Amino acid sequence: MRLLQKFRCALVLSLGLHCVAADSIISQDIPEDLNGSNFTYPWPVKLFQFTTQKAQSLEMAFMDVAPTSSPNGKTAILLHGRNFCSSTWNATAIVLAEAGYRVILPDQIGFCKSSKLDYYQFSLQQLASNTYRLLAAIGISQATVIGHSMGGMMATRYALMYPANVTDLVLTNPIGLEDWKALGVPWIETDKSWATEKASTYTSLRAYQQATYYVGSWDPSYDVWINMSVNIYHGSQADKFTWNQALAIDMVLTQPVVYEFPLLKTNTLLLIGAKDNTAIGKAWSPPEVQAKLGHYDVLGPQVAAAIPGSTLVMFPDLGHAPQISAPDRYHAALLEWLNRST
Numbered sequence: 001m002r003l004l005q006k007f008r009c010a011l012v013l014s015l016g017l018h019c020v021a022a023d024s025i026i027s028q029d030i031p032e033d034l035n036g037s038n039f040t041y042p043w044p045v046k047l048f049q050f051t052t053q054k055a056q057s058l059e060m061a062f063m064d065v066a067p068t069s070s071p072n073g074k075t076a077i078l079l080h081g082r083n084f085c086s087s088t089w090n091a092t093a094i095v096l097a098e099a100g101y102r103v104i105l106p107d108q109i110g111f112c113k114s115s116k117l118d119y120y121q122f123s124l125q126q127l128a129s130n131t132y133r134l135l136a137a138i139g140i141s142q143a144t145v146i147g148h149s150m151g152g153m154m155a156t157r158y159a160l161m162y163p164a165n166v167t168d169l170v171l172t173n174p175i176g177l178e179d180w181k182a183l184g185v186p187w188i189e190t191d192k193s194w195a196t197e198k199a200s201t202y203t204s205l206r207a208y209q210q211a212t213y214y215v216g217s218w219d220p221s222y223d224v225w226i227n228m229s230v231n232i233y234h235g236s237q238a239d240k241f242t243w244n245q246a247l248a249i250d251m252v253l254t255q256p257v258v259y260e261f262p263l264l265k266t267n268t269l270l271l272i273g274a275k276d277n278t279a280i281g282k283a284w285s286p287p288e289v290q291a292k293l294g295h296y297d298v299l300g301p302q303v304a305a306a307i308p309g310s311t312l313v314m315f316p317d318l319g320h321a322p323q324i325s326a327p328d329r330y331h332a333a334l335l336e337w338l339n340r341s342t
Contacts, residue, residue, distance in 0.1 A: 023048070023049070023050045023133060023136075023137045024048075024049045024050075024137070025046060025047070025048055025049075025137055025138060026046065026047040026049060027044070027046045027047075030044070030045050030046070030047060033235075033236065034059075034061060034113040035059065035061070035112075035113050035114055035115055035116055035237060036116055036232055036235040036236050036237030036238065036240070036241055037085070037112050037113045037228075037231060037232050037235055038231065038235065039085070039087065039112075039113075039227075039228045039231050039232075041063060041086070041087045041113070042063075042087060042090050042093075043063040043064075043065055043093075043105075044063065045061050045062070045063060045113060046061070046062055046063070046064060047059045047060065047061055047062075048060040048061075048062060048106075048133070048134045048137055048138075050130070050133055050134075050137075052126070052129075052130065053119075053120060053121060053126075056117065056120070058109055058114070058115040058117075058130075059114060059115045060106055060107065060108070060109060060114050060115070060130060060134055061086075061106070061107045061112065061113035061114045062086065062104060062105060062106040062107065062134060063086060063087075063093075063103075063104070063105040064102070064103075064104055064138065065093050065097050065102065065103040065104075065105070066097065066102060067097050067098075067099075067100045067101060067102055068094075068097045068098050069097075069098050069099065069100050070100055071100050071102070072099070072100030072101060073100075074100070074101050074102070074143075074144060074167070075101065075102045075103070075104060075135075075140050075142070075143045075144070076096050076101045076102070076103050076104070076143060076144040076145075076146055077103075077104040077105075077106070077131070077135065077140075077143045077144070077145055077146070078092060078093060078103065078104070078105050078146050078147075078148075078151075079106070079108075079131070079145065079146065079147035079148070079151030079152070079154055079155050079158075080105075080107070080108070080111070080112075080148065080149075080150075080151050081148050081149025081150045081151050081152075081175075082111075082149060082150040082245070082248055082249075082252070083149070083205070083209070083229060084148065084149065084151075084225070085107055085111065085112035085113070085228060085229075085232075086105035086106055086107045086112065087105070087112075087228065088225055088228070088324070089105055089148075089323070091323065091324075091327045091331070092146070092323055092327075092330075092331065092334070093105060095331045095334075095335065099335060099338075101144070102140075104134075104135065104138070104140070104143070106131060106134055108127050108130070108131075108154075109126075109127065109130055110122065110241070110244030110245075110247070110248060111241075111244070111248075112232060116237045116240035116241050116243075116244055117240060117244065118240060118243070120244070120247070122244070122247040122248055122250070122251040123251060123255060124153060124154050124157040124251065124252075124255050124257070125157060125161065127154050127157075128154055128157045128158040128161050128162070129161075131154075131158060132158070132161075132162055132165070135165075141165060142164075142165050142166070142167050143165065143166065143167065144166075144167050144168040144169075144170065144338065145158055145159060145166050145168070145169050145170070146170040146172065146334075147170070147171055147172065147174060148172040148173060148174070148321070148323065149172075149173060149174065149175055149278070149320065149321075150174075150175055150248070150252055151174075152171040152172055152173065152174020152175065152176070153174050153175050153176035153252060153257055155169060155170075155171060155174070156169075156171065156174065156176070156257045156260070156261070156264070157257055159264055159265075159266045159268075160257075160260055160263060160264065163264075163265045163266060166266045167266075167267075168266065168267045168268075168269070168338065169264070169266040169267065169268045169269070170268075170269045170271065170334065170337075170338075171268065171269070171270050171271070172271045172272075172322065172323060172330075173271070173272055173273050173276050173278070173296065173319075173320045173321065173322065174270075175252060175278055175279075175280060176252060176256060176257045176258060177258060177296070177299040177300075177302070177303050178258055178279070178293070178299060179256040179258050179259070180253060180256075180279055180280055180281050180282075180293060181253060181254065181256075181281075182256075183289060183292050183293060184285065184286070184288075184289035184292070185253065185279075185280070185281030185282070185284075185285050185289060185293070186281070186284065186285065187253065187254070188281075188284055190243075190246045190247060190249075190250050191246075193245075193246040193249045193250070194242055194243055194245075194246035197233075197242040197243075197245045197246055197249075198238075198239075198242045200229075200230075200233045200242075201230070201233075202226055202227070202230050205226050205229055205230065205233075206218075206223075206226050209222070209225075209226065209321075211277075212276065212277055212278050212319060212320050213276075213319050213320040213321040213324070213325070214319055214321070214325050215273075215275045215317070215318065215319040215325075217325075219325075222324065225324070249280060252280050253280050253281055258303070261303055261306040261307045262306050262307070262308065264307050264308065264310075265308075267309070268307050268309070268310040268311070269310070269311045269312075269313065269334070269337045270300060270303060270304050270307075270310060270311070270312045270313065271313050271315070271322060271323075271330065271333060271334065272296055272299075272300035272312065272313070272314050272315065272322075273296065273315045273318030273319045273320060273321070273322040273325075274296055274297040274300065274314050274315060274316045274317075274318070275296070275297070275316070275317065275318060275319045276294065276296040276318075276319045276320040277293075277294040277295070277296070277319075278294050278296075278320050279293035279294035281293075282294060297314075297316075300312055300314055301314075311337055313333045313337070315329065315330075
């Protein structure tokens, strides 16, 4: 199917015309090494093929997990962070499927098993639009939207753009709870952040995640997610991937959502590891700016107060990834709220 579509486009282009392929879902003949990632996912990978930005043909990889108990008629979509992939949501997807949800786990464009690009205008709106089109292509009009880290920032934008299509919104240690540039983080050229991304290794990724995501502790089970990232950083499309990571850094730094939290109209749950200190740009900011950034123990309550009718659950001893470091506690809080909001 993929080869047939490319052949048709090649034929159209040879006639001097512009090829715009219709949105389509491919579920067969998906290679294990896909768009620079050969990490094995827990469920079969499908591809959403679509065109955007001057009719570039793109592939958005995703998993579609059926309920493993009595279906409740609901769908949950899980949005990954910048240093994560859809497969990182594995444990949460299992819990939601057992609760009766159909679960959709996409890799965003530029990430993991999805297309990597030399030229693409990364914006939260564009990623939200891509995700909306994916859901439409598989026949889903409404979903519980759950986002972590950058995925939480994107989930906020999605709920602002498509409020009628979001039944519930869950933000897990989202970034973007403050405007870093307004607090003094200097903007840097994408070429500089690209150089940093290209220098990433297992050691550098682990050091960052151990300090930020896991509050200085480490469990050997976390290694699988570090190795998942290293696999892409040094994979067959490493150059494009690291460039896309640099563009994503620029995106989240320059496109704040914090001013629009009061505009959310969706039932919203904030799940916050209070010891998180994530802040984009902290690493290249002067010490007096660093000291002001990433205080999730303060930011969580502030944002909960800004979102009308939201619910806040704080985990005082956890960091940026509570769904990984304390899955039982995280999932208990998530399911309790989802069942209450029904």
